[in-house]
Amino acid sequence: MRKGIGRGAATLVLLAGLPMVGSALDNGLAKTPPMGWNSWNKYACNGLNEKVVRETADAMASNGMKEAGYAFVVIDDCWQTSRDAEGNIIADKEKFPSGIKALAGYIHSKGLKFGIYTDVGTRTCAGRPGSAGHEYQDARQYAEWGVDYVKEDWCNTLPGQNAESSYTLFRNALAASGRPIVFSICEWGSNKPWLWAGPVGNLWRATDDIQDCWDCKKPRGGNGVVEILDLMDPIYSYSGPGHWNDPDMLEVGNGGMTTEEDRTHFSMWALFSAPLLVGTDVVNMSKETKEILLNKDVIAIDQDPLGQQGRRVKKDGDLEVWSKQLADGGRAVVLLNRGATPATIEANWTDIGYPASISATVRDLWTGKETSGQKGSYSAQVPSHGVAMVTVRP
Ligand code: GLA
Numbered sequence: 001m002r003k004g005i006g007r008g009a010a011t012l013v014l015l016a017g018l019p020m021v022g023s024a025l026d027n028g029l030a031k032t033p034p035m036g037w038n039s040w041n042k043y044a045c046n047g048l049n050e051k052v053v054r055e056t057a058d059a060m061a062s063n064g065m066k067e068a069g070y071a072f073v074v075i076d077d078c079w080q081t082s083r084d085a086e087g088n089i090i091a092d093k094e095k096f097p098s099g100i101k102a103l104a105g106y107i108h109s110k111g112l113k114f115g116i117y118t119d120v121g122t123r124t125c126a127g128r129p130g131s132a133g134h135e136y137q138d139a140r141q142y143a144e145w146g147v148d149y150v151k152e153d154w155c156n157t158l159p160g161q162n163a164e165s166s167y168t169l170f171r172n173a174l175a176a177s178g179r180p181i182v183f184s185i186c187e188w189g190s191n192k193p194w195l196w197a198g199p200v201g202n203l204w205r206a207t208d209d210i211q212d213c214w215d216c217k218k219p220r221g222g223n224g225v226v227e228i229l230d231l232m233d234p235i236y237s238y239s240g241p242g243h244w245n246d247p248d249m250l251e252v253g254n255g256g257m258t259t260e261e262d263r264t265h266f267s268m269w270a271l272f273s274a275p276l277l278v279g280t281d282v283v284n285m286s287k288e289t290k291e292i293l294l295n296k297d298v299i300a301i302d303q304d305p306l307g308q309q310g311r312r313v314k315k316d317g318d319l320e321v322w323s324k325q326l327a328d329g330g331r332a333v334v335l336l337n338r339g340a341t342p343a344t345i346e347a348n349w350t351d352i353g354y355p356a357s358i359s360a361t362v363r364d365l366w367t368g369k370e371t372s373g374q375k376g377s378y379s380a381q382v383p384s385h386g387v388a389m390v391t392v393r394p
Contacts (some may be wrong), residue, residue: 024242036072041279053124074115116147121156212256253280253289
């Protein structure tokens with residue numbers, strides 16, 4: 001070793017060029033959780049087509065969603081049919097007669113961004129061609145089409161296939177395409193992606209597919225909203241700007257839950273700093289659904305620049321208190337009633353990381369009611385399967 005530079009300094013210089021395990025993917029994207037719309041929860045395979053996507057983009061650009069921050073329009077499984085002789089991916093010509101590049105251009109002309117879906121394996125979950133063996137070719141094609149967001153699924157992979165290296169391959173392919181593209185990892189939490197995906201993807205599914213129901217764990221997979229809450233809580237520390245735990249796309253507005261339950265679902269996703277991918281028909285959504293999805297105060301909690309994932313700080317049977325620190329030092333707090341009857345739930349200042357002695361302004365984000373000079377704790381009557389969601393600011 002040359003004189004003048006010690007072993008420690010040399011190691012530091014070397015390490016400075018390497019991504020740190022657990023740090024965010026260095027593509028500068030998704031500093032706040034991505035917001036947008038995805039076709040799957042409402043339209044699945046058979047309902048997806050160009051007309052639906054164009055009408056969705058039209059609605060998002062004119063109904064307040066774009067202004068509220070919903071930027072991405074993502075087509076999920078079933079846009080693709082086959083590959084040509086050179087291996088280029090071919091879109092379904094009947095369902096997407098203008099082609100994907102024209103669709104991306106249309107979405108961009110509305111001031112929105114365009115996302116697409118593929119799979120690590122040979123086939124997608126719906127049996128369409130996956131990206132195995134075509135990673136660089138597909139990434140180059142997506143960039144040429146103007147894709148801004150890629151979701152990569154995990155169906156039809158090989159037994160024992162290494163998820164970290166498979167997703168790293170696609171990350172590298174996207175980086176080589178030269179276009180900034182948000183990378184959404186979708187292996188359903190099977191390989192504990194929170195432990196390795198920080199430097200690989202901007203978001204990763206932490207759980208199996210969401211079902212449009214409150215409490216409906218299925219023996220063969222899928223989770224209702226409350227099962228997802230319990231799966232997300234222990235992994236709160238792995239989420240942050242550029243690298244998010246993803247509890248799956250929203251079911252708000254799809255009819256399987258009451259308005260109260262939809263409001264709870266949305267509030268908890270915001271408390272999680274979760275990606276907010278609307279999964280309903282936004283052209284014909286009800287007034288109630290629109291009021292939930294466009295609540296700017298709740299969206300601001302999701303998009304808070306500190307990017308902390310909220311966690312459960314108190315549990316008394318079905319009554320829970322969840323809290324999240326905000327960039328300005330305030331707290332977002334959710335009083336959650338999982339039980340069958342209305343109940344009063346109390347959050348003490350000491351539960352949310354404040355001394356009992358302070359006095360604070362409490363603002364209810366669903367009713368708009370503000371109380372100043374609140375001392376020691378806050379409590380509210382919460383309906384069955386409902387929440388009170390507030391900010392607490394000393
Ligand atoms: C998996 C994913 C879903 C959706 C479907 C498409 O189940 O987890 O989000 O993309 O595949 O087939």
